[in-house]
Amino acid sequence: MPDLSTIIKAYDVRGVVPDQWDESVARAIGSAFAEFVFLETGASSVVTAHDMRDSSVPLSRAFAEGVLSRGLDVVEAGLGSTDMLYFAAGSLDVPGAMFTASHNPAQYNGIKMCRAGAAPIGQDSGLAEIRSWSEALLEGGDPFDREPTGLGSVTSRDVLAEYSAYLNGLVDLSGIRPLKVVVDAGNGMGGHTVPVVLSGLPLEIVPMYFELDGSFPNHEANPLDPANLVDLQAAVVEHGGDIGLAFDGDADRVFVVDERGEPVSPSAVTALVAVRELARGVGTTIIHNLITSAAVPEIVREHGGEPVRTRVGHSFIKAEMARTDAVFGGEHSAHYYFRDFWRADTGMLAALHVLAALGEQTRTLSELTAEYSRYAASGEINSTVADAAGRVAAVREAYGADEDVRFDELDGLTVQLPDGAWFNLRASNTEPLLRLNVEAPDQARMTQVRDHVLEMVRA
Incomplete structure (x- = not known):
């Protein structure tokens, strides 16, 4: 029997097909989820949707068979993005399941499940029960x-x-100046x-790698x-793109690249969108995780806003957004969450905000x-270690x-140094890795702190 402990993660299902899971597992999970x-x-x-991977259609149909067997109906939204599935679960007010392995290589697939209204499901909020029932079904019980x-x-x-x-009803781009947008x-x-x-x-769109291909022939989708x-960086410069x-x-x-071909940090995007959302006057609370820049x-x-700091991970962000009625939340990993989008993450809505901010004024x-x-x-630096603790x-x-050094352990270890530099060191939930993020007032100080901590981590 497949070992579901290896594929049912903290927030979703993820594993190699068919080595770790297949249609029989999807069918059992569908029954348990229903x-x-x-x-x-x-x-x-x-409601279900799926990405372009070869295994996504058969897995989603097997999952649907499991749902149907428990007497529930299935609305198939077909080919779509994860945030389109969240839209469907939110607008139809029904639970949802998205078949995707996100940025993982071609041989992977997965399921992102949510409650009605796109509310999250994680290990502590339903996934453990779903896994237990799925295991029982696979054993013939x-x-x-x-x-x-x-x-x-x-x-x-x-x-x-x-x-x-x-989405276009939330951000009006009709009156912006013309922009050349290169999209990978x-x-x-x-x-x-x-x-x-x-x-x-x-918008003049310059498309890159728009052909749907789950083998990712050009580069990983990460x-x-x-x-x-x-x-993308080279193409923006080559085509004279604005963004x-x-x-x-x-x-x-x-992820956003500026007209010079330089990446814009997700923290800067978080701050930019936060300012736009605060300016609407419909909320004051902004969520950010503890890896986000101190600038946020x-x-x-x-x-005039109230920042609220959380652990890393969408279930924590979404829980805090619900608790505080936050208008927006952002993470260093380029996940952006909107109250107007059922508190779910949507890269497309964040992109519309950045395009609007750029097109409503004349600066680059x-x-x-x-x-x-x-x-x-x-940025995040991973180190493989045998003894993370x-x-x-x-x-x-x-x-x-x-x-004068301050510590907190909200998520891993965060160390705040007297000169404004800080770093966070936290263990991966799924791999023997320590993840390091460092920020400092200038590049030289950041490099100094980074190298000092890495020397100890990798000793």
């Missing part, structure tokens, strides 16, 4: 206490046009959604890795974003002698 949402809320239907009254039915619904209209879809779902969402606007931004946008495989994240809470306060993107970029950052303890001890 029973969970029925018992929790009385849900009568589930029947873990359920009720008999469904009959089989559910399947309907198809193309929500791409509705999704596009909804990475052969992922941005190639499907961008032409629809950005059509009819004063713009967080600088190597996968190189093509470059790179989407990950399931197009729920967006500073800028939020300067514009590098000039516009300079005011949101105040410090030097290392021991390495973190050694780093804490090394800095503990200075009474």
Whole structure:
């Protein structure tokens, strides 16, 4: 029997097909998911969508068979991005399941599940039960206490046009100055959604890798890795673009490149969008995770907002957004969350905000974003270690002698140094890795702190 502990992660299902999971596993998970949402809320239907990977259609159909077997209906939204699935779950007010492995290589696939209204499901909020019931089904058991009254039915619904209209209703680009926009879809779902969402606007789109291809023939669909931004950076300069946008495989994240071909940090994008959302006067709370630049809470306060710091991860961001009724949230990994989008993450809506901010004034993107970029950052640096806890303890001890150094352990170890430099060191949930992020007032100081901490981590 497949070992579901290896594929059901903290927030989703993710693994190699067919080695780690296949249609039989998808069918069991579909049954368990349907029973969970029925018992929790009385849900009568589930909406599904899938990306362009070869295994996505058979897996999603097997999942649907499991849902139908528990008497719930399935609404198939078909080919789409993850945030399009969240739109469907939000606008239809039904639970949803997106079949994608996001930025992972071609042999992977996965499921991102949510409650009605795009509310998250994680290990502590449903995934553990879904996994337990799925395991019982795969072993030939029947873990359920009720008999469904009959089989559910399947309907198809193309929500791409509705999704596009909804996003364009949130950010009006019709009056901006003309912009040349280079878009790298990475052969992922941005190639499907961008032409629809950005059509009819004063934008000249220069498309890169819009062909849907789950083998990712040009580069991995993971713009967080600088190597996968190189093509876009060169193309922006070559075409004289005003801005470059790179989407990950399931197009729920967006990365921004300025007119010089230089990446704009997700922290700067977070600050820029936060200022725009605060200016609307419909909310004051902005969520940011603890890896985000110190500039973000500073800028939020300067514009009359209240920054709230959270752990890394979408379930924590979404929980804090619900608790505080935050209007917006951003992460260093280029996930952007909007109250107006059911508190879900959408790279496309973030991209519309950046395009609007650029097109509503005459400065270049590098000039516009300079005011949101105040410090030097290392980016996330991974180190493979055998004893993560021991390495973190050694780093804490090394800095503990200075009474002016402050520590917190909200997520890993964050060390705040007296001169304004800080770093966070946290262990991966799934791999023997320590992740380091450093920020400092200038590049020289950042390099000094980074190298000192890495020396201890990798000793």
